[in-house]
Amino acid sequence: MFLKALTVAGLATFEIYAAIPMGFFLGLSPWTIFFASVTGGLAGVFVAAFLGDKIRAFFHKKKPGAEEKIKHPMLYRIWNKYGIIGLGFLGTLSVGAPISIAVGVGFNANMKKLVTWCCIGVLTRCIIFTLVGYYGLKLF
Numbered sequence: 795m796f797l798k799a800l801t802v803a804g805l806a807t808f809e810i811y812a813a814i815p816m817g818f819f820l821g822l823s824p825w826t827i828f829f830a831s832v833t834g835g836l837a838g839v840f841v842a843a844f845l846g847d848k849i850r851a852f853f854h855k856k857k858p859g860a861e862e863k864i865k866h867p868m869l870y871r872i873w874n875k876y877g878i879i880g881l882g883f884l885g886t887l888s889v890g891a892p893i894s895i896a897v898g899v900g901f902n903a904n905m906k907k908l909v910t911w912c913c914i915g916v917l918t919r920c921i922i923f924t925l926v927g928y929y930g931l932k933l934f
Contacts, residue, residue: 799830804926806834807841809890810916814923822927828920835916842892844901844907878903880917882911887919 798820806813815892817827876884881903885894891912898908 795822795826799826802827802830803834803837806920807826807838807894808836810919811890811925814920814927818931824924827927828924831920831924832878832917835920836913839891839895839909839912839916842895843905843912846905849899860890873901878907879911882908883915883918886912886915891916 798817799822801820802813802817802822804813805816813831814827817830822830829927873881878898881894881898881901885891885897894912894915895908898905
């Protein structure tokens with residue numbers, strides 16, 4: 795059972811959408827699936843936040859005077875409208891925490907606030923999808 799829970803946690807590090815159905819497929823209890831997916835999801839948030847600055851520093855080794863041009867002004871309008879809460883919470887619910895962190899690093903967001911809202915988003919996402927999976931299987 796430990797290896798099954800570890801599999802769910804490992805999948806949740808990258809994508810919770812795959813981890814929760816895998817937990818039900820492996821025959822784990824909903825509580826085990828929930829705690830394993832939360833653990834893996836939070837680990838994914840912190841790994842992405844830790845590596846995000848290092849990846850950004852690697853790709854931005856350019857000439858000292860070079861400035862970046864705004865290529866997608868629509869992204870900046872969305873960022874200005876919803877801010878860090880929208881990116882951290884809603885972004886985590888829709889596309890996942892690692893992608894939300896990567897976009898936040900690109901926008902020079904405050905990482906402490908972004909990680910906090912991504913963690914809240916991971917917790918909410920795990921609650922919702924574990925309940926949907928559990929009650930969805932009850933229908934069959």
